[in-house]
Amino acid sequence: MLPPGMAELLQSASLLVPEETATGNDLTAADVWDHLAHDEWETALNLLEEFGDAGPLPLSFWERLAETAEQLRLERSAAWCHWRCAEIRNGMVRADLTLRPAGETRRTTPIPGAGVLRPMWDIGHLSPTGGPSVSIAALWVENLPELEPGGRATVRLVPLTPAHWTHLRPGQPITLHEDRTAGGTAVVLETRPPAASTPGS
Structure with missing residues (x-):
C-alpha cells in the first residue's frame, strides 16, 4: 500500500525538473511520469535523483525526494537526498582523496561512504601562532559504500563553516586529519558555493 502523499511528492518534485533536462541515458521528466503511472515508485525516485547530476535543482526538490525515500525505507537514498540538501545550504567541494595505508595512521577500518564522518581538513589556513588551522567538513564517498585505508576515490565535502572554504580552487591540495597525523591527501x-537564499532554492 502506497503511503499517503508519496505520489504527490514525486509528482511535485518532477515538476521542478526543467523540461530540457536529461540524465546520462537521455531520460527526461516524461519518463518519470511514465514510471509513476505504473506505480514504479522506487524507479521514479532513482531517476529523479539522477537529474541532480544534470544541473542544479532547488532545495525543495531534494527535500521531497528525501521524504519519499524515508517513506519507502530506502536508507541510503534518503541519506543521499539529505546530503544534497546540505550541499545546497553549505556549499560543496569535490576532491580526489587518497587515504594513507593502515599502519601509518590511527585508522584501521574503512571510512563509511554515506556522509556520517566529519573529519578535520587542513585547507591552508594558519592559526595565530603560525601553525595549521583545520576546518571541519562532512565526507561522502562517490559510488562506493566505504573507502578502505590506502584506497582512492572521488569524495564530496560539505563544510561546517562555508566561509572557511571560499578560497579553494580546482587543483589545490588539502589534507584529511582525524588526529594530528595526516590521514589522507x-x-x-x-567547488560550489552555498545557494543564494531565494524562494524555492
Missing part, C-alpha cells in the same frame, strides 16, 4: 576537483 586530496586534490580539489570542483
Whole structure:
C-alpha cells in the first residue's frame, strides 16, 4: 500500500525538473511520469535523483525526494537526498582523496561512504601562532559504500563553516586529519558555493 502523499511528492518534485533536462541515458521528466503511472515508485525516485547530476535543482526538490525515500525505507537514498540538501545550504567541494595505508595512521577500518564522518581538513589556513588551522567538513564517498585505508576515490565535502572554504580552487591540495597525523591527501576537483537564499532554492 502506497503511503499517503508519496505520489504527490514525486509528482511535485518532477515538476521542478526543467523540461530540457536529461540524465546520462537521455531520460527526461516524461519518463518519470511514465514510471509513476505504473506505480514504479522506487524507479521514479532513482531517476529523479539522477537529474541532480544534470544541473542544479532547488532545495525543495531534494527535500521531497528525501521524504519519499524515508517513506519507502530506502536508507541510503534518503541519506543521499539529505546530503544534497546540505550541499545546497553549505556549499560543496569535490576532491580526489587518497587515504594513507593502515599502519601509518590511527585508522584501521574503512571510512563509511554515506556522509556520517566529519573529519578535520587542513585547507591552508594558519592559526595565530603560525601553525595549521583545520576546518571541519562532512565526507561522502562517490559510488562506493566505504573507502578502505590506502584506497582512492572521488569524495564530496560539505563544510561546517562555508566561509572557511571560499578560497579553494580546482587543483589545490588539502589534507584529511582525524588526529594530528595526516590521514589522507586530496586534490580539489570542483567547488560550489552555498545557494543564494531565494524562494524555492
